[in-house]
Amino acid sequence: MTRSARRTRRTLQWTGVAVAALLALSACSSSDDSSSDAATASASAPGDAAPELSGTVTVFAAASLKESFTALGATFEKAHPGTKVTFNFGGSDSLAAGITGGAPADVFAAASAKTMAIVTDAKDAAGTPATFVRNQLEIATLPGNPDGVATLKDLTDSDLKVVLCDRTVPCGAAAQKALDAAGLELTPVSYEQDVKSALTKVELKEADAAVVYKTDVKAAGDKVEGVEFPESADAVNDYPITLLKNAPNAEAAKAFIELVRSAEGRRVLTGAGFIKP
Template identity: 50%
Template sequence: MSAVRRSRAAVACLAATAALALTLGAAGCSTVGGGPDAAEGDAGPTTLTVYAAASLQEPFEDLGEQFEADHEGVDVEFSFAGSSTLVGQIQQGAPADVFASANTSNMDKLVDADLQAADPVEFTTNTLMIAVPAGNPAHVTDLASLTGDEINLVVCAPEVPCGAAAEAVERAAGVDFSPVSEEQSVTDVLNKVSSGEADAGLVYVTDVKKAGDGVEGIAFPESDSAVNTYPITTVKGSAQPELGQEFVDLVTGESGQQMLGGYGFGEPDTGGA
């Protein structure tokens, strides 16, 4: 009899355990099924998407961190590339909230397509500099020295702001470049120089500064003839128009200007509108 009692007790125990498991499982399923708590848990952070010229990457990433710290639950996602590439993507429907261009002509493309949500604001400037690998193995000295057949010169493509600036200084200096390649962003030019793939490249002063010991910079007077002015605006149809404007305000405000200045960018020519 004692064995039977133990058997019955074991069965009862197993049944109770199974019932408890089913109860807990049902409770778990009801939570996943979409109650109020589950709905709140499933809600992810708000994303602010910023399209910005490649030369702005470092200061904008810092400003993005500052923006996130000031806006709980907001993630700032950047897309850095040549300004012509970015404005083309926006024209094709890419979901950008903010667009910052490295020159006014690519911003004009956005405005001509009626894709701006506010008047663009000029917020900083940049100028070109010759970048050479550390040690300057090709002994580059000025713009004229970039025209030699033995020099592997890399520049940005003409449709990219740094490429348009390169053409402007080429005309100002009265020289004729024969680059071995034309890149779609200033970052690509800098990478070819720092890796030693190119003897020289025309990049922004800010790019030489951020490259550190990887490259050396050579200034030239004709750079004054091609100062790039950077405008920024919110994009029409943005999913986050208010946050987008707040990011623009951060960039154009005192904090943003100090950040940009720390990376070697200049003040905007007109101070604003």
């Protein structure tokens, strides 16, 4: 073989190697692109995305939850544009009666297990209610406590105008339990249908004192003064929350309940004076 022929053969061999390398590189690149495209398609698959929440969530909640739940409602709406949280605050027994009577609602948050049982016994709850906070009683007096109320027994003074929640309402049932624990009898000037109504009587100076929740005393600020009493430890109320069976907006309702039970919800509630369960 001549020198020229050997040189030509070597050139063809190197050319073949280069072509093979280029083909392999191209194949590898094509495979990577395909894998990348597949991964992108998989990540953006509609089934993997969390459903967007929208519409109104109707929450029936104990009157003592008004301030904290209103704040959490605003947080929820901000986190889920297109949603709106509406509240019906009142005495837990009245709210429970409304739910069992067919009032449209998504969530029920009660101030006692007893009032929640009205709803669960009627099979209007979806699942098992969960206790998310607890609450304790306190005496609310006029600012500065001009009558010098220091104990639960002081409320039995006939010269004092004292207001209690109705005994069918959780705050009234708790107050009666505390009175029983202390062996006291008290005749109030009125029984109110929810804790806010009882507190308002003191704020408007229509009563000298009322037995309400610590959270309500705190929410009232300088409009009233709070007096703690040891018997309140015998009458602490658990607050349960549940999704309702016929909830018109179940998905958004579940998300609201998750917020209430989350670390953020716990921060807002304990900041309002509620006790961890």
